[in-house]
Amino acid sequence: MVNRKIELLAPAGDLEKLKFACIYGADAVYIGGQIFGLRASAKNFSIEDMEEGIKFAHERGKKVYVTINIIPHNEDLKELPEYLKKLSELNIDAVILSDPGTLMYVKKYAGDLEIHLSTQANNTNYMSANFWYEQGVKRIVMARELSFGEIKEIRENVPDDLELEGFIHGAMCISYSGRCLLSNYMAGRDANRGECAHPCRWNYYIVEEKRPGEYIPVVEDEKGTYFFNSKDLCMIKHIPEVINSGINSLKIEGRMKSIYYVANTVRVYRKAIDEYMKAPENYNFDSKWLEELKKVSHRKFTTGFYLNKPTEEDQLYASSSYIREYDFIGIVLEYDENTGMALIEQRNRIFKGDNIEVIGPSYEGFNQNIEIILDEKDKEIDVAPHAQQKIKIRMDRPVDKYYILRKKREDD
Template sequence: MVLKTNKNIELVAPAGNLEKLQAAVHFGAHAVYFGGQQFNLRATTKNFSIPDIEQAVAYAHKHTVKAIFLLNAFLHESDIPVVTEYIQHIKHIPFDAIMISDPGMALLVQEYLNIPLHLSTQMSTLNHLAVKFWASHGISRIVLARETTLEEIKQLREHTDIELEIFCHGALCISYSGRCLLSRYLSGRDANQGNCSQPCRWKYSLVEEKRPGNHLDIIEYAHGTEILSSKDLCLINRIPDYINAGINAFKIEGRMKSLYYTANVTRIYRHAIDTFLNGGDSNRYSDVWLNELNLVSHRPYTEDIFNEFNNQSFDGIPYIRKALFMGYCVDQQKNLVKVFNPVYKGDSYDAIYPIVNNQIHDSPVTVVDIMMDGNSVSMAQPNTIATIIFDKPLSQWAILRKRL
């Protein structure tokens, strides 16, 4: 079987706010995705107002990065007039694509905008007939169902030239293609309206009917019980396989994650894609990539969602945090750092940078002094912009992390 390999691969990074969007752009995204204040599947992120959206798209385009806007909520009847009006407010903005889930939203967007439409993974597209159906309704890119195996992607690609995207990294839903009523049932917050309270991550215990209040732990591992929670996806070592199978775009999950997560995961996947496309040896960097991806907060990683690579094991789903995001350099000339966690004099951190021309420029740095109002102080507070002197100069956008 001859596979149709497309060498024009796109890395699509999450942008939970303007600052994270800028980090994604700076650290190697080909495209960024983000939502406005309505009708996308992350109602609780600090989503973009209309002026924010205009600024975000302008920033992305200035750096030749595509801007994908999310209108991927499922619509109730009462939403239709509201979304129709919302579209009037954003139709002047030059997005590169709009991501939808609900066919009704597709109809509305097509009525008012002439723009490529991407179909969300939530529509569970698993086969080439479904792909054909969506293509005939004007969809230009399909984010395949998370349930699609590598072998199925190869078969599907034999039948279509449409752009295919998959998620390559981040949290997984335990429910089918992310369609789930658990949150709405247990907390009244609808996951399909972007408002999931993540009850699959809550800790559960067992109560016998006649012994109310007697909570019995269901012990799976030393740290507690998460009977429904899934591992996190990590396909860093499978990028060549998926490109050879015919995937055009890789999406990183995590609009709710930190700026550090966005930057570090984006630069690692960009390096993995570039290494493969430039004929480099992916195995050579595998340890470096995994090491870096282990330094962002995550649950244990899996590349084997459906055991297709025969890697069956279960050892609990504890949350792993091996590094803390301390801040990033906002002004190199003035030594200004935006601080996210308390920074102390004498602390040592990693300064991490985008990977350029195959070169990793990260370096250890030590805090020599912290200046506030012209005085030397011992600590810089979170949520401030502080003058911090390191033992070596930082470049703009250097991200600081502390290993734990």
């Protein structure tokens, strides 16, 4: 029997994603401000959005962690003290950092903040974990390059109140726990300061020294090859092993992903974790959970380093494209129990006659055909083609705000 709380930690690239993550079952979310986070391309949070998001989360018993995990240069440090003071006033639950200098600044300017050590710090052993614990770190976000056996050994050799966090789902980095120089070299964008251009997903050829301009595919494929392109991490089949290895917080990657990705991934892992925690001795993996995860845009899946070191089978050499079998078509804004009509905000084209799937935080969803679509003036229409158009649809079953509509993609 697991005698500790297991946290499901979700990404939130903006305020809307934070709300969906909380509603769909995350225990905590991690967010980035507009500076000092490692996702410069995400919308990220203004101070005002942070205030609203923290209030929303705390009202529902959820926690909010803020990333300040860039590897800073001298110039980055100039804004840090004032930013930390603002964070300290926001009642956030922790900051996630990777740099010793940043940690010193947190202690000096925001000493009340709980500190989590980012995976960027490459923590791979218990002595390093104990060192950070002595500096005041409450949680270690472990390097992705650890096996279950190594994690168990760390857990056995660190204080009980030092929490361990590990990734369970999402994109993998070709570099060691995200410390990548390739983006800086190839595109002049520093991955360690939040501007990664993802050159690991690019297509590469070999050029022989004495034959410049003659591009040779590395494999016998006219497309070339994707040297560094990893499959996505997915540990849904191994929830018992993850929990029993000693991990306290199970982390989903994806601050730049859609609200549909966040909501659906959270609801599936929430279901699996709850089923295991309810009765570990009777737990059985449900293959439908994996099928649900595949209904979100994804690459092929891998278990990363947890079971053994990755091999060529954990790389994708032919393409960096995502597998996308379903379209996210709308979210429910309101529902009228008397008429059965739902106000929908469209996210992809919706047609009268479409067969759709409806999902909500309770995990179980349902299918239905769309028999009628009304525009904002209650005029019947055949298609909703405009981005974020407001429409009304009659639902076969009661729904609620934050429910999501999706449909299977037709073959091109």
